[in-house]
Amino acid sequence: xxxxxxxxxxxxxxxxxxxxxxxxxxxxxxxxxxxxxxxxxxxxxxxxxxxxxxxxxxxxxxxxxxxxxxxxxxxxxxxxxxxxxxxxxxxxxxxxxxxxxxxxxxxxxxxxxxxxxxxxxxxxxxxxxxxxxxxxxxxxxxxxxxxxxx
Numbered sequence: 319x320x321x322x323x324x325x326x327x328x329x330x331x332x333x334x335x336x337x338x339x340x341x342x343x344x345x346x347x348x349x350x351x352x353x354x355x356x357x358x359x360x361x362x363x364x365x366x367x368x369x370x371x372x373x374x375x376x377x378x379x380x381x382x383x384x385x386x387x388x389x390x391x392x393x394x395x396x397x398x399x400x401x402x403x404x405x406x407x408x409x410x411x412x413x414x415x416x417x418x419x420x421x422x423x424x425x426x427x428x429x430x431x432x433x434x435x436x437x438x439x440x441x442x443x444x445x446x447x448x449x450x451x452x453x454x455x456x457x458x459x460x461x462x463x464x465x466x467x468x
Contacts, residue, residue, distance in 0.1 A: 322373050323448055325356040328383055330392040334424040337398050346395065352453040355383055355437060359445040374445045386436040396424040426454045430462040 333348040359373040369375060395410070397403045399419040407417050422428040430450050438447045446464060453459040 319360050321358055321360055323356050323358045324373050324376065324379070325354055326376055326379050326383070328353040328355065328380075328388050330388045332391045332394050332396055334396040336423055336425065337400060337402055339423075349454045351391075352459075353383070353387065353433070354449075354451040355379065356448040356450070357441060357445050358448040374442060378442070382437060382440045386440065387433055391418060394418045396420060396429075398423050426452055426458075426460040430460055434462050434464075434467070 330351050330353070331348060332351060333346055335346045336343045338344070357374055357379060361371050361373050362369045364370055394416040395414065396418045397406065397420070399421055403419055407419060410417055420428075420432070422432065430452055433450055433452075434447055437450075441447060448464055450462040451459055452461075
């Protein structure tokens with residue numbers, strides 16, 4: 319059987335701060351993230367199925383990634399859930415509503431591991447998450463591959 323990979327690109331804007339970091343990224347700053355989601359599977363082989371020849375409907379993949387990632391993080395301020403993070407959130411909430419606390423330091427690498435878990439649980443039977451690539455800047459990105467995480 320033939321296996322095919324599909325990739326869809328997503329974009330979102332978000333701010334974050336890396337608590338305790340010893341460089342510039344400890345300050346609140348933003349990125350124009352570009353996320354590439356690649357899934358793999360065998361195309362539907364049922365001529366009576368309207369999705370005949372598809373691994374997965376791109377619209378379904380878009381719905382999953384938007385619900386789990388883009389809609390949640392677009393124009394959000396992302397920071398680690400900690401005593402300092404909770405205090406900063408309390409101070410900011412009267413003026414800013416889209417504050418997302420994570421259980422990890424919101425680095426590009428940690429975000430990808432989180433995204434992989436979120437996306438993977440909603441993929442249809444027979445379709446698997448193959449890889450994620452996320453650009454934090456035009457010249458810097460991180461990648462997650464399923465084969466590396468077995």
